[in-house]
Each structure stands twice: as C-alpha cells, then as structure tokens.
Amino acid sequence: MNMSRPRLSKTLVLSAFAAVVALILTGPLSGLVLEGYDFKTRFSAPLQIAAFVLIVRFIAGLLPESWLAPRQKNEAAPRATRFKTWQLVLGGLLVYIALASLVLIASKYWLSVGILALIYILLGLGLNIVVGFAGLLDLGFVGFYAVGAYGYALGHQYLGLGFWAAIPLAAMLAGLFGMILGFPVLRMHGDYLAIVTLGFGEIIRLVLNNWIAFTGGPNGIDAPAPTFFGWEFKANATQGGVPFHEVWGLDYSSGMLDGFIFLVLLTVVALVIYAVTRLRGMPIGRAWEALREDEIACRSLGLNHVFTKLSAFAMGASIGGLAGVFFAASQGFVSPVSFSFFESALVLAIVVLGGLGSVTGVILAALFLTLMPEALREFSDYRILIFGFAMVLIMIWRPRGMIQQRRPFFTRAKG
Amino acid sequence: MSTLLDLNSVSLQFGGIIALNRVSLSVEEGSITAIIGPNGAGKTTLFNCITGFYRAQDGQILLSTKHKPLDLVQLLGGKFRLFDAPWSNIKKVFYGFFGGTHLVARAGIARTFQNIRLFSEMTVVENLLVAQHRHLNRNVLAGFLNLPGYRKAEAKALECAFFWLDIIGLSDLANQPAAALSYGNQRRLEIARAMCTEPRLICLDEPAAGLNPNETDQLSLLVKRLRDEFKVTVLVIEHDMSLVMSISDHIVVLNYGEVIAKGSPKEVQANPKVLAAYLGSDED
Structure with a gap:
C-alpha cells in the first residue's frame, strides 16, 4: 500500500x-x-x-480514508424499479415458500426463534409507520403490543374468544388505543411527544401490573394455544377436542404448535409487508410523509392533519397489536414483565438502525437484532456490548440507517 | 365582475399589539389584487387570517359560493361562551373539534408561504400529488387491492402533476427531491402545488422574494397566466413595486394594521398617505 x-x-x-x-x-x-x-x-x-x-x-x-468517512449522500436518488410486477410476485412467492418449508426441517428451538424474529419484524413495521413515515417519535409502542397480547389472553378468559377471532379484534383494539393516545398528543412534536408516549406505554404496563382482579397482576395470565379448524396441537385432546395429529394420522411432536404459529405468522407478516409497501404509494402514505415534512403546508393544502395523525397512530398500533397476539399465543402466557420500556427501545432501535421509512431495512434490522443474540449464545455476556458496537458503527457510516428509503419513481402517463 | 372575497372590519390583536385594526377590503373575482405596505404593517397576518392560520377576533371574512357566502372565521371554531345561543355553541364545538385551516383550503383558498414550505424530502411529483389528495381515491382497501377506480384516480393525478410541471418548466426534475431544486424553482413549485388543489383564490406571500430580475419577469408572466388561463383570482403580497405595479388591477395599502389606501396602481401611487407611509412625511 x-x-x-x-x-x-x-x-x-x-x-x-x-x-x-x-x-x-x-x-x-x-x-x-x-x-x-x-x-x-x-x-x-x-x-x-x-x-x-x-x-x-x-x-x-491503514484503510483508505474514504471507507471510514460517513456517507455524505442522504437520499438515495429515485430511479425506475428494475423489476417487473410478475417478477416481484414470483420472487416474493418463492421466498415465502422457502421460509414456509423451514417448518419441516427446523427444530422446535429454531422455530421459536423464528417466531420471535417475525414478531419483531411486525413490531418494527408497525412502529415504522408512526416514526418512519409520519415522523411521530413514539417511545411507548410496547403499550400496543401489550394491548394485543392481553387482548387475546383476557378475551379468551372473559369472552371465550379464540385465536382466529382475536387476530382482528386485538388489532382493532390496539388501533383504538392508538387513537386514544393520539388525541392528547395532536399538538405535540419531537421531545414532548416522545415523553408523553413513553408515559402512555408505562401506564398500560402499570395498569396490567396492578389491576390484579382483572388481569392477574404480576402473576400474569394464561393465553390459550391456537387451534386450526378446532383441531388442537396437543398430545391428548382436552374436553372433546380433536388433536391435529390424529386427524392427519401423524406422529405427535411438540414442535407442531410452533410450526403452526410460525406458518400463520409468516403469512400475516407477508400480508403486512405487502400492505405497508402499498401504503407508501397511496394517498394516505403520502399524506403521512407530508405531515412529517411540514404540518403547516399540509394544512394549507386542505389535508386534515388530525385525521392523518390519528390514522398513522392507529395503523401502527394495530400492527403492534397483531404482534402481541402472536407473542401471547406462542408463549402461552403473558405477564407485564414482557412489556417493559426496554422492548420499546429495542423496536425503536430496529426502526432507526434499519433506516427510517425503509421496509427492507426494518426487516433486516429485526432479523439481525433477534437472531444475532441466539446465534452468539456462547457470548451472551457480550450481547449488549455487540449490540452497542453495531449501533455505533451504523450511526457512523450510515447515519440514516442501513437501507435508505427509496422514493417512488414516477413517469409520465403514456398517451 | 362579482366579489369573491369580502373582508368586513377584521381585527386581530396580539396582547397589546393591534395587528389588524378593522380591515375591510374586497377582492373581485378574476382580478389580481396586491397588498402592499411597509414591514410590520400586518400583511402576512392578514393573509394568515384569510387562509385560516389565525382566527380573526372580530369581523367577517366572506367567501362567495354558489349558495350563501361562507364565513371563513366560523370554520375555525370559536371560543365557547356559555350564554350564547345554544345552536351557535354547538356549531363552535363542532368546528373546534373537526374544523380548522384545512376546511378553509377546501373551500377554495390556496396559499404559498413567505419562507418556502415544500415537502423537502419528497420528490417534486410527490409534492404535487399530495396537493391533489382530495381528488384521489383514498379508500385504503381499494389501494391495497389496486382496484381500477384507484388506478384511474392515481393516473389522473399524475397527469395533472405533469401538466403543471410542464407549465413551470420542471418536468425534467420531476423525480428530484424538492430540496435539491434551486430557489426560484422551489418558488414556482410551491405555486404549482397550490394550484393543484384547484383553488378559486390563490394567495401568494412575497413570491418574488429572493428572485433575480429574470426570474421575477418569469414569475409575473406565470401569475398573469394563472388568472387569464386558469381563471383563478390572485391575492399577492409583494415588496417589489415594479412587479406589483405591472401585474395588479387593484392595490390595497396597509400600515400599522389599517388600510390607508385602495385603488388602481395609478391612484395608489399618487396617494399622499402612501407616500408618507413609505418615505416619511414632512408634516411630522
């Protein structure tokens, strides 16, 4: 050299x-x-x-200085997509099938790790709508996660709701909570908003912890295992239920439940990824981004900023609620300990490391931050160290996150 | 010609400062009306009242519609007073919750800002698409499924966006982030964005600030074109007197929150009060 x-x-x-x-x-x-x-x-x-x-x-x-210098260019220049629609659909389908077939080969342990990773992808995508698109810094996102998880567990206990009913209902409930949070913070920005949302997340956790008569308090509450058309994933059916493996003449294995949850969750994640990607190019997604850029200009163009903000909160929260349902279903048990502020910070780290507003970046960061600790289990003492190290490196080299949000490209309509 | 906008003794006070003192003026449909006055005269405050960013404390701002004139002040919701008529209080509460600036914009008043307010990280086209959101299919499900109605609305909006880009000459920069444009281009883009909301009245707040003489000439052509070709009424605040005198049909002069003169450019130029406000007078 x-x-x-x-x-x-x-x-x-x-x-x-x-x-x-x-x-x-x-x-x-x-x-x-x-x-x-x-x-x-x-x-x-x-x-x-x-x-x-x-x-x-x-x-x-000794490395060339240009390698170490922060990237100056902030925004990836928009360009026409390289792929045709059918190529994207085919590619997505292949990835989906490849991931789904993991159920057949992966061990119970790796399936549960996969479920956790997918849950964090969902959380990251949900928070990405609020923080990345709409630019509303939310430190209490774990509250909606908790609403989803408890919505499932309590819904089963008091209303007898099953897994499939809980998915839409818990998502809606969490969305409603998102709107309730949204109303008082409509006029807040930046730091003030962050503090209030932080408080909101803590309020939900504290209510769950202290309302012992309703939620079971710190002892937590059981969440039922999901069923598939009424077939149960258990060695022996309870109270006249039919076990899944008997119907299909399979040998029972304890990984079946995880495999099933993994498959359903994978499907939900695929749908959410599609939805979020579409949202960006839709009027509502543009309105969110415009709101992030300049609220006053939005109002001068006739955009209802109240509705726009609330819809961002509600949409993000309902995705968080979905993640909560799957968390409760896979753990079989929920307690307030799972919904501490650290979870909010982790999800926010996923969104920021991945790149604000970038769907691909959020997925990669979620995978990295959930799979890395499992893969490096021998070095578990150094987990937080590595985590911090990765953050510092990314903030130096890519201050805007791993993947920068790419703007959609528009061409003139023909004819 | 009929009156499009009628201000009826509009007043606004910030603490002890009287920003607007019973301002009355009217804007004819299809005219270019300029508001001029020294710095701090209340021009931008008046604009903010008209476009719904400030709520006038007294007076009426009437926008003529097909039916009865619409009072823009009411759209912003009022202070709840217990002893008012119950109906007016219900109305105030309703507008207090759901009203606001965006309703004024939807009534047909668009504006630009003295310090440019573009969506700077979004592209030029996206800026124009955001402005058209009211004409788009905002049904979320239709967007997810990419239904024909949704696609048609998007295509139409895109066509409109490129139509305006052609007019302001920015078609080549359509996919650039708005922040990357030059100052003059940003000013023109902001005007195009306001026009994309299909307004009846467009309020331009110092559109020529920071432009060079060449760009100012282009701007005056654009403003005239807006009126002649697209039939919008233009209300403009401007300090560049040669621009004001060349484009406007009607001029209103403000000083210390009061209207001191109104009339055609010739009349205003000859008005001694205006000269005194701008140059100082001998008598004081």
Whole structure:
C-alpha cells in the first residue's frame, strides 16, 4: 500500500494513544482479581486487551480514508424499479415458500426463534409507520403490543374468544388505543411527544401490573394455544377436542404448535409487508410523509392533519397489536414483565438502525437484532456490548440507517 | 365582475399589539389584487387570517359560493361562551373539534408561504400529488387491492402533476427531491402545488422574494397566466413595486394594521398617505 510517511506515523501515535486509553479503562476491571477480602493483580488480561485495541486501531488507520468517512449522500436518488410486477410476485412467492418449508426441517428451538424474529419484524413495521413515515417519535409502542397480547389472553378468559377471532379484534383494539393516545398528543412534536408516549406505554404496563382482579397482576395470565379448524396441537385432546395429529394420522411432536404459529405468522407478516409497501404509494402514505415534512403546508393544502395523525397512530398500533397476539399465543402466557420500556427501545432501535421509512431495512434490522443474540449464545455476556458496537458503527457510516428509503419513481402517463 | 372575497372590519390583536385594526377590503373575482405596505404593517397576518392560520377576533371574512357566502372565521371554531345561543355553541364545538385551516383550503383558498414550505424530502411529483389528495381515491382497501377506480384516480393525478410541471418548466426534475431544486424553482413549485388543489383564490406571500430580475419577469408572466388561463383570482403580497405595479388591477395599502389606501396602481401611487407611509412625511 502506498502510504505517506506522516500518515503512517500519525496512525502509530493514535494507535498507541488508543491502547493507553484502553489500558486505563479496562485495567482496573480486568487486571485486579478479588480473592476473599484481598485482591491480586493480573497484568496479562489488560495488556491483551490493549494490544488488541492497538492492532485494530492501526489496521483501521491503514484503510483508505474514504471507507471510514460517513456517507455524505442522504437520499438515495429515485430511479425506475428494475423489476417487473410478475417478477416481484414470483420472487416474493418463492421466498415465502422457502421460509414456509423451514417448518419441516427446523427444530422446535429454531422455530421459536423464528417466531420471535417475525414478531419483531411486525413490531418494527408497525412502529415504522408512526416514526418512519409520519415522523411521530413514539417511545411507548410496547403499550400496543401489550394491548394485543392481553387482548387475546383476557378475551379468551372473559369472552371465550379464540385465536382466529382475536387476530382482528386485538388489532382493532390496539388501533383504538392508538387513537386514544393520539388525541392528547395532536399538538405535540419531537421531545414532548416522545415523553408523553413513553408515559402512555408505562401506564398500560402499570395498569396490567396492578389491576390484579382483572388481569392477574404480576402473576400474569394464561393465553390459550391456537387451534386450526378446532383441531388442537396437543398430545391428548382436552374436553372433546380433536388433536391435529390424529386427524392427519401423524406422529405427535411438540414442535407442531410452533410450526403452526410460525406458518400463520409468516403469512400475516407477508400480508403486512405487502400492505405497508402499498401504503407508501397511496394517498394516505403520502399524506403521512407530508405531515412529517411540514404540518403547516399540509394544512394549507386542505389535508386534515388530525385525521392523518390519528390514522398513522392507529395503523401502527394495530400492527403492534397483531404482534402481541402472536407473542401471547406462542408463549402461552403473558405477564407485564414482557412489556417493559426496554422492548420499546429495542423496536425503536430496529426502526432507526434499519433506516427510517425503509421496509427492507426494518426487516433486516429485526432479523439481525433477534437472531444475532441466539446465534452468539456462547457470548451472551457480550450481547449488549455487540449490540452497542453495531449501533455505533451504523450511526457512523450510515447515519440514516442501513437501507435508505427509496422514493417512488414516477413517469409520465403514456398517451 | 362579482366579489369573491369580502373582508368586513377584521381585527386581530396580539396582547397589546393591534395587528389588524378593522380591515375591510374586497377582492373581485378574476382580478389580481396586491397588498402592499411597509414591514410590520400586518400583511402576512392578514393573509394568515384569510387562509385560516389565525382566527380573526372580530369581523367577517366572506367567501362567495354558489349558495350563501361562507364565513371563513366560523370554520375555525370559536371560543365557547356559555350564554350564547345554544345552536351557535354547538356549531363552535363542532368546528373546534373537526374544523380548522384545512376546511378553509377546501373551500377554495390556496396559499404559498413567505419562507418556502415544500415537502423537502419528497420528490417534486410527490409534492404535487399530495396537493391533489382530495381528488384521489383514498379508500385504503381499494389501494391495497389496486382496484381500477384507484388506478384511474392515481393516473389522473399524475397527469395533472405533469401538466403543471410542464407549465413551470420542471418536468425534467420531476423525480428530484424538492430540496435539491434551486430557489426560484422551489418558488414556482410551491405555486404549482397550490394550484393543484384547484383553488378559486390563490394567495401568494412575497413570491418574488429572493428572485433575480429574470426570474421575477418569469414569475409575473406565470401569475398573469394563472388568472387569464386558469381563471383563478390572485391575492399577492409583494415588496417589489415594479412587479406589483405591472401585474395588479387593484392595490390595497396597509400600515400599522389599517388600510390607508385602495385603488388602481395609478391612484395608489399618487396617494399622499402612501407616500408618507413609505418615505416619511414632512408634516411630522
């Protein structure tokens, strides 16, 4: 590599500096080992860490500078789509079939991981409508997730609702809650909006936690396992039900329930992806984006900003509610612990890392943030570290998220 | 010619400052009316009252319609007062919840802004499509299923958008983000966007601010064309006197929130009060 002398020496100095900083930061943590009430020193560990930092910093210094510079270009220039409609449909169908066939080969464990990943994709897509499209920073999204999950569990307990009835009803209920949240925050923007939505998410969690007579409080509540045309996914049917495997003459396996939930969830995710992609090009999606850009201009064009905002909240919340139903169904149990603020932060991280407004980016980020911890289970102590590291890297190189939202391309109508 | 817009002693006060003091004026249908006056005279405040961004505290703003004239002030909803007639209170509450600026825009008044307000991350075409949302098929299901009615409405809107892009000469930049346009182009795009709402009255707030002489000439041609070809009435605030004098049929001069002169460009130019407001007078 052809490199000028001053730059090389500068890199060396900077690397040495980084190593010293690493020594100071990690020395007391890793160099002192407690022994009873005494401690002994262990120099090898901090030196190893410092050496590692030095080498990484030096290599980073050798890379061409353009690799490390943040991308200046903010918006991917719009261009005509490269694919024809039938190609997209065929491709989507193939991906769907490939993913669906995972049910046949994947173990119960990986199926449950897959379900979790799909749930986070749904949550990310829902929040993407509110934050990415409409530009309303919502820190309480987990509230709608909880409404969906509890809607299913409580709906079964008090109204005897089944899984299939709960899907639309819980989504609608969550949408209603989204509108209820939307009304008081209509005039708020930015930080104020974030604080109020944060409070709203906490209110829902606290109500679930403390209204013991209705929700079971911190003990949680059982959510029924879903059935398929009344066939149950159990080894032995309860109270005159028919087990699925007996109807089809299969051997019972405990992964069947997960496989079934995975398939239904995959279908729902596919439909939601289609819907969200369509929404962007529809009048309502454009209205959301216009609202994000300039609310005053929207009003001057006759757009009802109240309706537009509420519809964004409701649409995002109902997708969150859908995710909640599947969460409750796959866990078989819901308790308020699952709906802490950390979940909201994680979903927001998915949306921001993936790229605000980008559907593909949100899917990739959701997969990354849910599958990575499972794949790196041996390093589970470092999970949050890696998570933070990935965030820092993406914020440096791609401040607008992994995938930038691409604007739709319009051509003049022919004739 | 009939009157399109009639302001009847409109007043607005911000704390102790009287921004508008019983302003009365009327705008003839099919005319180009200019509002001029020194800085701080209340021109933009008046515009905000007409377009529904501020609620006039007193007076009426009447827009003539096919039926009886529509009072734009009422559309914004009023202060609830217990001892008013019950019916007017019900009306106020209704408009307080569901009324607002967008109803004024839907009544047929479009506007542009002194500091350009485009949807800057959206493309030029999208800016024009957003403006046409009222003429589109907004049924969400029809959009999901891509039904023929939806497609037809979208195609029509796209056609209209490109029609306006041709007029303002931005067809080549149709898929650029609006923020990437030059200043003059952004001004023209904002006018086109306002026109896409199919207004009867378009209010231009300092459309020539920041334009060079060449662009200003183009602008005056465009404004005349809006009136002659597309039959909209134009209400314009402008500081560029040569532009004002060349395009307007009628001029209203504001100073300290009051109308000090009205009339044709010739009459206004000769009015001593106007000269005093702009240049200062000897008598003081």
